[in-house]
Amino acid sequence: MSAPLRVAIAGCGLIGGKRAEALAADDVVVGTYDVVREAAERLGPAVDSYEALLALEPDVVVIATSHDQLSALGVQALEAGAHVLVEKPAGVSVAQVEALAAAAERTGKLVKVGFNHRFHPGLARVAEEVHSGRWGEVLHVRGRYGHGGRVGYDREWRAEPARSGGGELIDQGMHLIDLTHWILGPLPLHSALLRTQFWDTSVDDNAALLLGEANSRTAPWATLHVSWTEWKNLFSLEVYCRTAKFHVEGLVRSYGPQKLRIFAMKPELGPPDVEEIDYSPEDPSWQAEWANFSAAIAAGDESLIIGGLADARYAWQTVEAAYAAGGYDDMRAEVGG
Template sequence: MGVGIIGCGLIGQKRASNLGPGGNLVACADVNLPRAEQLALPFRAQAFSSWRELLALPQIDIVIIATLHDSLAEITLAAIAAGKHVLVEKPAARSASELEPVIAAAKTNNIKVRVGFNHRYHRSLQKAKSIVDSGVLGDLMFIRARYGHGARLGYDKEWRANPQLSGGGELIDQGPHLIDLSRWFIGDFSEVQGFAHTYYWDMPVDDNGFMLLKTAKQQVAFLHASCTEWKNLFSMEIYGKDGKLDLSGLGGSYGLEKLTYYKMLPQMGPPETISWEYPMADDSWALEMAEFYQDIHENREPAAGLHDAYQALKIIDQIYKDSGYDHLA
């Protein structure tokens, strides 16, 4: 299938290197034309400074949108109108309301739109999902998860610190992954409490987001996204009545990807423990893309789609409102 990439920064480059055998890079577009040309060159693809020129190419079947947050929804909507299937990076929009016309257009035009929740495809999370689905943990009670990084010098001057471009701070940056994974394991949340605040960085967006989310069954996800973590961290614990899963690391600067299963024994006491480690390179991007090709070929809705992004954004919107942030005013 012919693929076009709009936004040729680090994520666009990562997407290009993980297209796999199902896709062929036809064109790249970026407001910085030399960056588009650099990405296009090894693939012998076309390069444009205008994403509209890329969308006009008939040989493109799928568009990957890896731009700043302020243009994700606009470009996705235009791609749908052009008859292209879309993989749009999370959060897919700056707010839930910004995503609503995109959802309607995708449905009307029978276009497949996948949202880049690649964390679902990490080996440890795939294994965790299979364990949860097997029922050995028993009824799930709650999830506790943290995701954070230490940012870098000048972070408060980058585009993520500009609310018009980003739609918010850490809560809309790493927060969507935590919300999506929690929904993936325990379902939709009917009650939302949270707090977003700027503790350290001199910027008008939040550097920490805290969430207490509750399902209709009273299952809870306690989540914390932070860019004052100082040492990059990913941690997720999933508690069932018969056992617990402890996930840590995502590879690279986040440390070794690892999953530990603690099985409660009838006599209680120290649990039976099994661990899996995944020191190999991250293949989540390639798996996600391969599944998207299959979605299109089989005319099925993507497992991680616009509905999932919408649910995450509704939670983020509410917490920003409750915390006194109005990023898009």
């Protein structure tokens, strides 16, 4: 059992709310801060400045703001002596993730990055099966993730490069990049095709990445497609090992319930054996991720963290390379350091 934690929340929108709900029963929200005061009041005792929030001496600061604020607020919290749960993408660049890592190193505090998708049960099961080695090596991964936005999506902060760092490649792409990295390790970017087809914005609304060594005939590879023009919300991750294929569909709610199918090849090939697992329509990922971070804090052991700054750094390297390869340098020029 982890000891109860005193938690402060900065950025009290949709995800700040989910984080507040996912705390353990005996954790306490000691303070909340949002530039929109009413948003902070919804989640707990609101204070008027970030400095006032840190002055409460929380054990952990949860940061769930727009992307441009994540890294700087995280560094400040670490320097004030708190552990930090920072939402993905943990900044707007590799450099901002590195600033967080340097502050964590300096202060000896822990940082968890909000990669909650790793805690969806079907995805966690795939990682466990693949890492067991019983199905042979991973050959390739095919990931698809998308939503249809909402009226005015192109006027929200996510469509403003200076506040978001980029578009759908960061919004949902970061999760697919992270899951692929988790399941089969780091792959170099082979190529990227980005588009801004539907929404009135300079950021990408679709991104297709090919990952893998260009000059190999046998190394693992992945194709990832993320989309803000997915008119029926979709999540699909297929992982192909030498002797089995795993297919996860759905992420609960508008993405449909999560379902895992395991197709196990027979030695004589032919139609595979199929195991189908249907998960609960509830989303357990937020609570499971919090439990993981709480356990790492209780043990004082960074290595227990599932989804941390090294993972965010890899994801950002991939995203930066994709924007450069995809011809979005002008959009990225609008992003601050």
